[in-house]
Amino acid sequence: MPHTGRPMASIREFLTLPRDRQRRYNFAYLDEHSKREVRRRLLKAVAIPGHQVPFASRELPIARGWGTGGLQITLALIGPHDVLKVIDQGADDSVNAVNLRQLIVRTTGVRTTTDTRHATVVQTRHRIPEEPMTADQVLVLQVPEPEPLRHVEPSTVRARRMHAEGDYSAMWVRLYEDVVRWGEVTISSQYPVRVHRRYVMDPTPIPRWDVPRLHRAEVLYLFGAGREKRLYAVPPFTEVEPLAFDDVPFRVEEFGGARCRRCGSEASFLNASFDPVTGARTFVCSDTDYCTRRMAALRFEETAR
Amino acid sequence: MTAGAPLLRVDGLTKIYGSCCPACVALTGPDVGTNVCPRCRSVVACADISLVVDAGEIFGIVGESGSGKTTVLRCLYGDERPTSGCARLASLEDGRANVFEAPPRRRHEIRTRLLGMVYQHPSLGLRMDLSSGANIAERLLMVGQRHFGRIRARAQGLLERTEVPVGRMDEPPRRFSGGMQQRVQIAKALANDPPILLLDEVTSSLDASVQARVLDLIRELQRRLGVAMIVVSHDLGVIRLLASRTAVMKDGRIVEVGLTDQILEDPQHEYTQLLVGAQV
Amino acid sequence: MGYVAARGGVEAIEQAQQLARYFRLRGGSAPVDVRQIQEQLRFAVDRVMGEGSLYSPFHAALALKQTEGDVSESALMLRAFASTCPRSHVSGVARTAEMRVVRRISAAFQEVPGGQMLGPTRDYAQRLFEFALCDEREEHVREFLAQYVNGARIETDGASPVFPKVLDVLRAEGMVASPPRRAAAEADRPFDITRKALTFPAPRSARLQALARGDTGGLLAFAYSSMRGYGDVHPTIGDLRVGYMPLRVCHPEHGVPVMAGWVLATEAEVIARFAAPEGNGGPMFTVGYGLCFGHNELKAICMAVLDRAMNEPVATAPAENEEFVLSHVDPVESSGFALHYKLPHYVTFQADVARLQAAQLHAAHRKADGVDS
Numbered sequence: 042m043p044h045t046g047r048p049m050a051s052i053r054e055f056l057t058l059p060r061d062r063q064r065r066y067n068f069a070y071l072d073e074h075s076k077r078e079v080r081r082r083l084l085k086a087v088a089i090p091g092h093q094v095p096f097a098s099r100e101l102p103i104a105r106g107w108g109t110g111g112l113q114i115t116l117a118l119i120g121p122h123d124v125l126k127v128i129d130q131g132a133d134d135s136v137n138a139v140n141l142r143q144l145i146v147r148t149t150g151v152r153t154t155t156d157t158r159h160a161t162v163v164q165t166r167h168r169i170p171e172e173p174m175t176a177d178q179v180l181v182l183q184v185p186e187p188e189p190l191r192h193v194e195p196s197t198v199r200a201r202r203m204h205a206e207g208d209y210s211a212m213w214v215r216l217y218e219d220v221v222r223w224g225e226v227t228i229s230s231q232y233p234v235r236v237h238r239r240y241v242m243d244p245t246p247i248p249r250w251d252v253p254r255l256h257r258a259e260v261l262y263l264f265g266a267g268r269e270k271r272l273y274a275v276p277p278f279t280e281v282e283p284l285a286f287d288d289v290p291f292r293v294e295e296f297g298g299a300r301c302r303r304c305g306s307e308a309s310f311l312n313a314s315f316d317p318v319t320g321a322r323t324f325v326c327s328d329t330d331y332c333t334r335r336m337a338a339l340r341f342e343e344t345a346r
Numbered sequence: 347m348t349a350g351a352p353l354l355r356v357d358g359l360t361k362i363y364g365s366c367c368p369a370c371v372a373l374t375g376p377d378v379g380t381n382v383c384p385r386c387r388s389v390v391a392c393a394d395i396s397l398v399v400d401a402g403e404i405f406g407i408v409g410e411s412g413s414g415k416t417t418v419l420r421c422l423y424g425d426e427r428p429t430s431g432c433a434r435l436a437s438l439e440d441g442r443a444n445v446f447e448a449p450p451r452r453r454h455e456i457r458t459r460l461l462g463m464v465y466q467h468p469s470l471g472l473r474m475d476l477s478s479g480a481n482i483a484e485r486l487l488m489v490g491q492r493h494f495g496r497i498r499a500r501a502q503g504l505l506e507r508t509e510v511p512v513g514r515m516d517e518p519p520r521r522f523s524g525g526m527q528q529r530v531q532i533a534k535a536l537a538n539d540p541p542i543l544l545l546d547e548v549t550s551s552l553d554a555s556v557q558a559r560v561l562d563l564i565r566e567l568q569r570r571l572g573v574a575m576i577v578v579s580h581d582l583g584v585i586r587l588l589a590s591r592t593a594v595m596k597d598g599r600i601v602e603v604g605l606t607d608q609i610l611e612d613p614q615h616e617y618t619q620l621l622v623g624a625q626v
Numbered sequence: 627m628g629y630v631a632a633r634g635g636v637e638a639i640e641q642a643q644q645l646a647r648y649f650r651l652r653g654g655s656a657p658v659d660v661r662q663i664q665e666q667l668r669f670a671v672d673r674v675m676g677e678g679s680l681y682s683p684f685h686a687a688l689a690l691k692q693t694e695g696d697v698s699e700s701a702l703m704l705r706a707f708a709s710t711c712p713r714s715h716v717s718g719v720a721r722t723a724e725m726r727v728v729r730r731i732s733a734a735f736q737e738v739p740g741g742q743m744l745g746p747t748r749d750y751a752q753r754l755f756e757f758a759l760c761d762e763r764e765e766h767v768r769e770f771l772a773q774y775v776n777g778a779r780i781e782t783d784g785a786s787p788v789f790p791k792v793l794d795v796l797r798a799e800g801m802v803a804s805p806p807r808r809a810a811a812e813a814d815r816p817f818d819i820t821r822k823a824l825t826f827p828a829p830r831s832a833r834l835q836a837l838a839r840g841d842t843g844g845l846l847a848f849a850y851s852s853m854r855g856y857g858d859v860h861p862t863i864g865d866l867r868v869g870y871m872p873l874r875v876c877h878p879e880h881g882v883p884v885m886a887g888w889v890l891a892t893e894a895e896v897i898a899r900f901a902a903p904e905g906n907g908g909p910m911f912t913v914g915y916g917l918c919f920g921h922n923e924l925k926a927i928c929m930a931v932l933d934r935a936m937n938e939p940v941a942t943a944p945a946e947n948e949e950f951v952l953s954h955v956d957p958v959e960s961s962g963f964a965l966h967y968k969l970p971h972y973v974t975f976q977a978d979v980a981r982l983q984a985a986q987l988h989a990a991h992r993k994a995d996g997v998d999s
Contacts, residue, residue, distance in 0.1 A: 066710055067710065070709075070710065071709065071710075072709075072710065072712060074713075075709070095823030095825060096823055097818075097819075097820060097821045097822050097823055098823070099709040099820075100702065100705035100706050100708065100709050100958060101706050101709060102702075102703070102706040103706075104702060104958075104961070104962035104965060104966070105702075105958050105959045105961075105962025105963060105966075106959070106962035106963035106964075106965065106966030107962060107965075107966050107969065109962075129969070129970065130970050130971075130972055130973045131973065134635035134636070135635060135970055136635050136638065136639055136969075136970075137969050137970070138635070139635040139636050139639055140639065143636075166969075167971075167973045167974060168973055185963070185966070196949060197825075197826065197949065197953075198826050198827075198949060205450070206450055206451060206454055207451070208454060208488070210484055210487045210488040213484075213487040214473075214476060214480050214483060214484045214487060217479075217480055217483045217487065217494065217497065218476065218477065218480050220494055221477065221479065221480070221498075221516055222516075223984075223985040223988055223989075224984075224985065224988035224989075224992075225984065225985075225988070227981050227985060228981075229974065229977035229978045229980065229981040230973070230974040230977045230978075246971075246973075246974045247973075248973055248974070248976065248977040248980075249977065249980075250977075268959045268962060268963055270823040270824075271823075286492055286493060286494035286497075287492045287493045287494070288493050288494050288495050289494050292984075294976070294977060294980040295980065310973070310976075311976075312972055312973065312976055313976055313979070327973055327976075
């Protein structure tokens with residue numbers, strides 16, 4: 042049973058706690074000071090859309106690289122009345138999503154849901170939910186690599202300078218070479234976007250399919266990189282454009298006319314899969330909540346007829 | 347731009363490496379015969395350099411190695427920060443702003459739009475890991491061009507103009523001969539139509555036969571495009587061929603400046619006489 | 627409304643964890659006592675404390691038991707645990723000159739002030755198996771302890787031995803420069819990399835912290851590269867000492883320093899080739915410094931070598947590049963990221979497939995059009 046997180050007034054107070062309470066966890070695991078620092082940094086991030094704000098990332102009982110950045114944001118924001126959804130690759134029951142959700146629930150006791158419409162905080166890895174999110178919600182994205190320039194400039198010192206000077210030519214040259222060689226840009230996920238016409242940002246490894254959802258959205262997008270220790274944000278109604286040449290437009294993925302084998306959707310991102318028995322290739326919606334609700338609606342229609 | 351105003355005006359450009367003391371400039375120079383300050387061991391690479399370049403002209407700087415001529419170019423382009431001095435470009439705030447004191451965003455603009463630089467070693471001016479076309483495209487992308495087709499067409503056009511086979515534009519320059527690499531560098535430097543091109547010993551590492559071809563190209567480009575140039579070389583032959591006016595440098599100072607023909611025919615300074623005598 | 631159990635994933639995780647527990651216990655041997663780990667596997671415990679960046683032999687030992695000896699995982703557990711502990715105090719500066727030395731050697735001179743003290747080391751033993759250890763019993767332990775302690779000659783003249791630093795001797799002789807003066811702000815309050823994100827160039831205290839928490843293997847690889855020619859640090863160990871350092875904190879009410887405890891630490895000071903320093907001093911030896919929790923000589927030496935390597939004004943080798951080294955030596959970050967590739971990546975892979983298909987189509991069209999690809 043987690044106890045409320047009031048900072049200790051003094052070491053004397055801490056020592057007078059019964060021994061077993063000294064080993065309990067604060068609400069939402071992190072101490073209040075740490076949570077406050079994350080929130081302050083997030084405010085700065087929101088004030089400068091797309092700009093990476095360094096923060097003193099705490100270690101958590103989840104390995105680095107497995108979502109500690111997104112987790113710190115969620116832990117810093119979540120309150121007892123929030124409703125939480127955690128997804129990975131669009132699925133609520135993906136093993137890592139389960140693990141993260143369990144830690145958050147264990148240290149907060151908050152209600153959870155798989156229905157995107159009912160969540161107040163959604164933490165996600167590699168997908169944005171198909172259901173358009175609203176101004177009452179926050180989407181927290183887990184970031185493996187916050188630096189969009191990393192592959193053209195490994196040094197963070199030089200990359201910072203490029204951001205400061207707004208000089209993204211190293212990135213653009215890479216896109217030029219792609220078009221020369223392959224006819225279009227070959228970046229598949231982590232497609233670089235320009236935010237508020239200023240900073241180029243890495244939107245995390247979401248597929249191209251999800252990139253247009255960042256543009257002028259109602260929802261607040263928060264990005265956390267725990268291992269690399271950076272936070273950034275896209276506030277509501279911000280312009281977010283994928284980097285593209287005027288005459289070589291940005292295109293999202295195509296599925297060759299395939300439909301989800303469960304709900305029949307053609308309008309969602311599909312995962313290719315292999316039938317374990319027949320070996321045949323099938324497609325299923327990546328967003329399990331979207332798929333499940335569609336199936337329920339179809340069944341309802343059928344029974345209504 | 348005021349009519350008759352020079353394209354570039356440099357006043358008192360000085361670059362000293364090391365701890366620097368008040369006597370540095372006074373205790374070095376061609377009269378003393380050294381660049382190194384005897385008191386603090388700083389190296390006075392160049393001092394009190396003043397020159398003027400008019401639109402469309404080729405200005406030469408000649409001197410042996412260590413004379414400071416490359417340093418002047420590097421300071422103008424922004425590869426080095428001068429110790430003191432000022433440089434004014436007619437296209438920058440009508441010649442009022444000092445290039446050396448420009449803030450970073452402005453300096454970036456100067457390097458991409460107002461100046462072009464061609465280095466002695468192609469690896470300094472080209473990115474060997476990119477195709478030649480991409481090297482030129484980089485300059486265009488730096489100034490905000492976003493139309494792939496037009497960028498590629500312009501790159502093609504520049505390569506044609508510098509006599510690089512267009513069929514090789516998607517190859518990295520490391521596969522090219524030295525002469526061709528230099529021509530790609532020149533194409534790259536011209537990408538954004540800068541009013542001034544800086545050329546630092548561009549033919550010095552090339553074979554004599556290849557040199558001639560590149561020099562002809564430079565002359566041809568200057569004639570056709572009307573771009574002003576500052577050509578730095580230790581070779582009087584190159585200077586004679588290209589420059590209308592020339593400055594002679596020794597031990598970090600300009601010892602003589604004037605019309606190239608006059609300097610070569612009737613050198614005034616002792617050192618210039620030595621130089622002309624040795625190379626003629 | 628409670629936690630909504632999603633199908634499949636939860637059960638699989640639980641089963642996996644039970645299976646892991648089974649793998650630990652299936653042999654049927656007596657469960658390992660945390661105290662046994664703490665007492666008899668001290669190098670593992672010390673390594674976990676050093677990389678976990680938390681001095682608590684008990685927690686390190688428990689972590690080793692829980693993770694079945696996985697040093698990386700144990701370090702992560704300690705770091706995560708530290709995140710929940712309130713930061714009540716910052717100790718005063720601990721002086722290694724006050725260290726109660728257990729072991730001290732110097733490679734710089736045959737004899738040094740204070741003497742060479744081998745301490746508890748197996749450095750000079752042959753690495754042959756002692757099969758008798760298979761039959762070690764509690765009565766053997768009791769017998770040995772009684773015999774050893776009774777037979778030991780303990781000097782009780784009261785004075786603790788003093789071991790002046792070799793580097794101080796060299797400084798007095800003008801062969802080593804005095805440490806540069808730190809900016810006042812840094813001297814008062816060292817940079818805390820657990821409270822403030824590291825940026826480059828890093829202040830000295832930040833660099834030393836990052837190295838002190840670094841992965842022993844990672845530090846070894848980089849330091850080795852420097853010794854072997856990618857860089858040029860051939861260190862002479864001026865001082866290597868292992869011992870207990872007193873930690874003091876300021877009493878919250880009375881304001882006087884009070885003892886908080888003793889911390890076992892290893893310290894290395896190395897001497898490297900000389901250089902002409904900035905300013906007008908003549909040539910002097912350059913130095914490197916290393917310090918870590920517990921008894922970990924390899925880490926302290928490598929840390930000192932890297933500290934020296936990173937002082938090169940121009941980095942010509944990876945080990946000399948501070949950003950490169952410090953970005954890649956944290957054990958929790960590096961192992962976490964390396965292992966995160968085990969997580970599902972099927973959406974990003976699907977996206978990659980889509981791009982490949984588009985590119986293949988493009989190449990096929992170009993071929994059909996007779997254009998060279």
